[in-house]
Amino acid sequence: MTAGNQLRISQVGLRGVVGRGLEASHVIDFASAFGTFLEGAGPVVLGRDPRASGTMMREGVVAALLATGHDVLDLGIVSTPVLQHAIRARDAAGGISIGASHNAAEWNALKFFAARGTYLSTAEASELLDIYNLRKFHFREYRELGTLRHDHTALDPYLDELADFYDMTALGKLKAVVDCCNGTSSLILRRMRERFGLNLILINEQIEGVSFAHEPAINPRTVSLQLAPLVAPLGADAGFLFDIDSDRVAIATERGDAVSEEMVLPMLADYLLPRGFGKLVITNLSTTALIDEIAARHNGKLIRVPVGRQASMDALATYRPEQISIAGEGTGAVMMPQFRFVYDGIASMLAVLSLRLERGLPLSEIVSGYPRYSILKGEVPLVAHRIPHLLMELQRTYSDGVADVRDGLRVAWPGRWFHVRVSQTEPLVRVICEQRGDPPTALFEALMEQVRSMA
């Protein structure tokens, strides 16, 4: 990461390193823009992750929302999915989550939610950005200001909904080790242990504001740090790792092997597709092709959309909820219609455990039972004006495959595909290449070579 000005303002909100790019004024202005943008009478629900800077950001957000005439319901430290649940449960006008998810402790971010509890659509996010950039805020006079209330009762109604769908009693037969990475998942999991008698062993469960036990990223490397070596010695059936705001999960088998984050969506689709909801699976162009096979196995229909949260939200909005079975990314972020299309790591964990229970096989055998795909990922620094040329060259070079040009270039052949795209958040070209069976090393090298030659 470069040392310069670490602030990003985009359609997914505001994100940066606090004090080194992200300042109090950004928080107040962005929240003022949201307060100006939001219509509707209900309160705005607010939650944060445990980062120390979250208090500063909360104060700024509260001030801006009150000033723009909104009542505020502060849930304190909660996971993003719990916050999203509360937005609907309290008939709120919208919500703001303060937290930087899988980023290091120095980072923080604001994420904005609409009244339905989901992320803003692209159109809504654009309007919010316009208000922010124009600084056209609608501050109210003193009699029209909002008031602040605290509410620490959001967790149980959220858990009620999970308990309606999953058989908590049956799940109590399994034992899992969970690395909470000092984030919000520990609050939820402790309560689940208490209420449902789940057999969960928590590590790094202390809520921390300044130094997390390790980087809260969701990938096999972080799973291998502390979690994976514990699973077998403790005789657990599985291991799970959550990022700070609990919207994503990573998995370890009972043998202590880290499962690729690409596997979360296929496994959950495998569990959910037969369960009577819709048949659509929505994912992005960079996600593993294993999901195509799983969808086909259950007569599901796969829809691929450009990478990024906005594209997924916009795609979801074009279908009726009951048409959809599952939506997600290869990053371990998965949403289900049962839980209002919210990326939810806890719900994902329960689905994996339910799958484990249903199959009656060790998790390692379930994972190895799927066809093997090998994925290779690389990135090259960007020279913006040469990108179109690069993509046209690539399309010419690989004209024998099926091309998809909605987000960079994706070319697919039977059992093999690659995707070359420009990152939305960083000045990078990403190269992703996957093959059924062994790694597509030659193809990947050739692609990287061609991309580098253009940079």
Add this chain to the structure above:
Amino acid sequence: MREHNLKIGVSGIRGVVGEFLTPSLACAFARAFGTFVGAGRVVLGRDTRQSGQMLQHAVSCGLLSAGCGVVDVGIQPTPTLQVYVGATRARGGISITASHNPPEYNALKLFNGEGLFFNHYERRELLDLYYQSSFHNAANAEIGRITRDEETPRRMHIERVLRHVDAERIRARRFRTALDGVNGAGSQLSCQFLERSLGCRLSAISVDPTKPFPREAEPRPDTLGELRDLVRRENAEIGFGQDPDGDRLAVADETGRILDNDDVLALVVDAVLARLPGDVVVNLSSSSSIDDIAAAHGRRCYRTPVGEANVVEMMRAVKAVIGGEGSNGGIIFPAVQYCRDSYTGMAFLLDLMERTGLPVSALAARLPKYYRRSGKVAFEHGRLGPIMQALEEQFPEAAADRSDGLKLTVADGWIAVRASNTEPLMRMAVEAKSEEAAESMYREVVKLVS
């Protein structure tokens, strides 16, 4: 006239909430403040204005982002906050209050680590930081916490006040008191103070901090009609009227008549000098009766330009035991804290009543008799100078003091004209030994001004 809906200056930031005083502005000012005082605890409190909560969060955001910790004392009279800042050795304090201004206004009152207004140089420095947006931006690991403490400030303040009067004997008298708290920050503390600490029987109105101001916020004879009625109805021996942040005090005697604020200050000065040896400091438009009282106790009375900070600065320099500003109901008693404090005023008046056994009307009648007239006109840039020159010509025999506008002292009285520090107004005041002299001098001033 230009609308003065926002004022950013050496005395802080004050304005109409909404279009002018925004959360971004309050936050930016707090960032400058936090940068100026440095990492450490800053005490944050507010009065009961509806915009207080919003501004509190904006200020708190700014302080935290500058690396300060915030001690949230909630709704608290300004003097109480000042006592607490000084006693707990915090880095500074911010009181969110527009004092006696109407409810659509709010402001930030800023205090240093001793709980005092910043001096002139400090204020200039702070303002520079604000204008240049040169703020310290704390990283995650440097960000402080918010802690809450609503009870300690009140306890400390009351304890300090009670140390200086004979509370035991006041309690024994079971005074019948009346209070108009304007639903302000002092509402609840005042009830507790009068009933529990001083054993008074109390009839109180407007002591609900959750309700809007029921009257004009400045406690003056023309805004305290309800207090007057309450005193009469309840047969109270004394009535107290506060402003929203509990620094100003107005007093009604047992007949319900609202005393002139200068007389209230004079009574308190008399009561304090009877107990403590030391000099007095008041601003230049306070009544000459205070000079007479000081002289009667063999003490000196110093004069300063108008403004609490000016009076306090002089009080510290001459180690005065009591001071204040007559016209605006400010009583400053340094043994409690260098700040305007309505609680000190209430305690000393009850103490005086107890010691003398006299009703308030009789105590006021004993004061040296002066006649006062005062008024205000809209301020226009460039008009004050010519008016001052013309006045000086009109009264060639007078002694002139130009430290704040112009004060002319003549044989049997004085005339003062000055620009207000907080509002776009020019204020005029006249005082004389006889009603006729006061009237005629006031007519001269009005003629020159209009």
